Amino acid sequence: MIKIAIDAMGGDFGPAPIVEGVLQALSEASFEAILVGKRAEIEPLVPKGLESRISYEEASDVFDMDEMATDALKRKDSSIYKAIELVRNGSADAVVSAGHSGATMSLATLRIGRLDGVSRPPIATLMPTIIRGKKTLVLDVGANVDCKPEHLFEFAVMSEAYAQQILRIQKPKISLLSNGEEDCKGNETSKAAFELLKKMDNFVGNAEGNQVFDGSVDIIVCDGFVGNILLKTAEGVSGAISKIIKRNIKESAIAMIGAVLLKRVFKKLKNDVDYDEYGGAPLLGVKKCTIISHGKSSPKAIKNAIFQSIKFSQSNINEQIISKLASYNQ
Amino acid sequence: MIKIAIDAMGGDFGPAPIVEGVLQALSEASFEAILVGKRAEIEPLVPKGLESRISYEEASDVFDMDEMATDALKRKDSSIYKAIELVRNGSADAVVSAGHSGATMSLATLRIGRLDGVSRPPIATLMPTIIRGKKTLVLDVGANVDCKPEHLFEFAVMSEAYAQQILRIQKPKISLLSNGEEDCKGNETSKAAFELLKKMDNFVGNAEGNQVFDGSVDIIVCDGFVGNILLKTAEGVSGAISKIIKRNIKESAIAMIGAVLLKRVFKKLKNDVDYDEYGGAPLLGVKKCTIISHGKSSPKAIKNAIFQSIKFSQSNINEQIISKLASYNQ
Incomplete structure (x- = not known):
């Protein structure tokens, strides 16, 4: 049975919506939940009779949204640190956190560790398009603000594995975010990345900001600085x-x-562009599934983030990332 | 009387909407128009009786939208080249072009020339906000894809002059586009620019993508790569x-x-977010007013672009840019 560690404390609204999301997920899918946080606050929210499917991991500290991600490593009693440790030591297969995204990201990268060949794990998010049911995968949306061309290339390779394994798109159209569709457009970094990306069969060239929403491509690669600005602008x-x-x-x-x-x-319209439908963004390129949810996640968002983590953990995505990256590095 | 050179040929729909916009502007404002392009195509669109206010400058060539901006300097018979030359040689006070924006930009920079102290002229555009009548000035939205911190600083100084002289905002809130509001957020370039911007009294810190539309700041500074992506995403x-x-x-x-x-x-809603209302984006930091309009400009957009160019030409913005930059360079 797949075990999912959930940071029950990290969200903006405390443990209630998170626990509610976990309960909804348990009623629809087969997995075991480990709720990480202050047990005295969490347990009263859980109805009796779920003892076999919910366990608790005590964490006396909460890493607040306004703290510096660089301090996360020192806060060994925080719910996010302990949730990550459960994955690190094999007690859980995946982690879902609606807490401080920078802390989650750096703890997952440093404590769970990067896959072979991965320099920088990116956060990948799905964006709605005008084509019903079709989403665009955009990455990186915030993990790495300064990227080298090689990092953007790695993001593309990881996102291709994600599209194939999780989204079931065998030949995803991979594009590079730029200031124009023409091959010659771009800044210094993106132009150099364009040259590297030509190695990929599924690379279709540059995409402009509006193409995130028109369904013309499946994947848009950018650095975390631009990706964050794109997300916030939208x-x-x-x-x-x-x-x-x-x-x-x-x-x-x-x-x-x-x-x-x-x-x-x-x-x-709200449903068509509903963030809650996927519930969180995976951090790609770390050894175990890490899903980063919005601090303001609803129970539905948490439920779907858990479903995503189950799908991710049952897939071969990480093996595929390793072998794809290795094939390009030969 | 102010003389405005208008590239009558460069737009996506040929001379008709441009000439119509010029006629509308002439009926509302006091200026002389020089229509640049194929006179045989333009003159039939102009009613009799306007001879004293409209003159023609023959240009046998049109610089197409899909051509490389780097070729613009060689195309001496193109309507955009000739329109810029009218400004350069003093026959016109300002130029309005709905043609190739890269060509307009590089011809204006190279032929009209930069103001003292300006390294890179940026394109500044006004974006709608949720506050009625309030716009946010965003620059650079495409002229300079790779920017150094000093360039971003210069953009801020130029935009402050624009806000004071043209938008009549005496203390504009100037911000730097970043991946978070906190002072510590940013990529290498934006962090270094942040330090330089601290010199400006009106600098209020970092702004996120969503702040373009919430009216919380007056000016958002970014490089042309990110600015283009922001615009296209919106x-x-x-x-x-x-x-x-x-x-x-x-x-x-x-x-x-x-x-x-x-x-x-x-x-x-359409009126509230109507691009046509301002009609074009000024290229700041060149010696004479250059307004870059959208290729798909309506007559209303062209009319308002002309009004903007009149306002610009009657202001002291360029003197102020020079003196502000000089004061920081002491």
Whole structure:
């Protein structure tokens, strides 16, 4: 039985939504959960009768969102440190954390360790597109702000394995984020990465920011600085549009009736672009599955993050990453 | 009387929308227009009786959108080259072009020339925010893909002058685009730029991608690679949301009635985020006003680009850029 360590304390809203997500996941999938954190706070949230599927790992400390990721290694009693240790020592197969993403990332990289051939583990996230059911995998979205061309190449190789093993896309269209579609576009780093990426059969060239959402490619590779800006810009635009529409609706009675009639359309839009549907972003290139969820994760997001970690742990993605990277390094 | 040279040929839709925009501008503002391009194609679009306010500069060649900007200098008979030359030789005070932006930019930089103290002229664009009437100035959005910290500092100084002279914001909140708001966030270049920007009284620190749209800052500085990606991402998200809403509306009769009732709300949204309202992005740091418009500019966009160029030419922005840069270089 697959064992998933869950940092029950790290999220913005405390243990309640996280434990609720774990309970939902347990009712739908077969796995064992290890809840890491202050047992006295967590256990009252768990109904009786689940003793065989839920265990606890005491952690007296919580690593706060506003702390420096560089301090994470010293905080050996924090829930995120202990959750990572469970994976490191083989007591768990995967870890899901809605806590400090930088801390999760550096602890996973340093304590669980990188796969052979991986220099920098990237965070890969799925973004919605206008094509129903189709997502674009974007990486790195924040783990590595300064990247060399070789790092971007490694990200592409890892994302190809992820697309093939987890998303079931055998020939993913891999692209490089740039300031234009033409081969000649890019900054110094991306131009050098473009040359390296030509080695990959599935590399289709440069992609522009709007291609994240049009479904024209499966994977977009960038450094973590640009990836974070892309993510926040996308959030900012959709948040702004929704606010402007709501404000304008409030100013007119006719519009308010229209909005009621359109309620289902707006709800559908929310579902189409719903982050909770996948629930978290995997850190690729570490020896065991590490899923990084949003601090504001809902129970549904945590449930889906756990499902992702199960799928990841049951796949051969890590073996494939190692062998792909080795084949290019020959 | 201010004289504006307009590349009448460079846009995606030929001279018609550009000439129409010029005519609209002439009916509302006091200036003289020099239409640059194939006179035989342009003149039939102009009604009689405007001879005193419209003149023509023959240009037999058009620099196409898919050509390399590096070839622009050789194409001496192109409409963009000739429009820039009119400014260079003093026959015009400003140039407006909806043609190849790279060509416009490099011709303006090389032929009109940079202001004292300016290393790299950036393109500055205004982005809509959730606060009605408030825009965020973002630069560079594409002129310079690889930037040194000093270049980002210069962009900030130029944008401050623009905000004060053109936007009438005396104490603009200037920020640096980064992967987090905290002072410690950033890549190598942005961190070094952060240190330089501390010299500016109006520098308020790092901003994230979503802050472009929330009205919390007036200016966001970034390199042209990231700026282009930010712009395209924003376009992509708003385009995707509009497409998903339209598709979902079509699937339900009730929703279609709702959409009719909401027509004015959607129209208002379009106005709130309307690019045409400012019509073009100035290239800052060159000796004369150069406005770069979108290839797909409507007549309204061209009209507003001309208004911008008039405002720019009547201001002291260039003197202020020179003196501000000089004061920091002492």
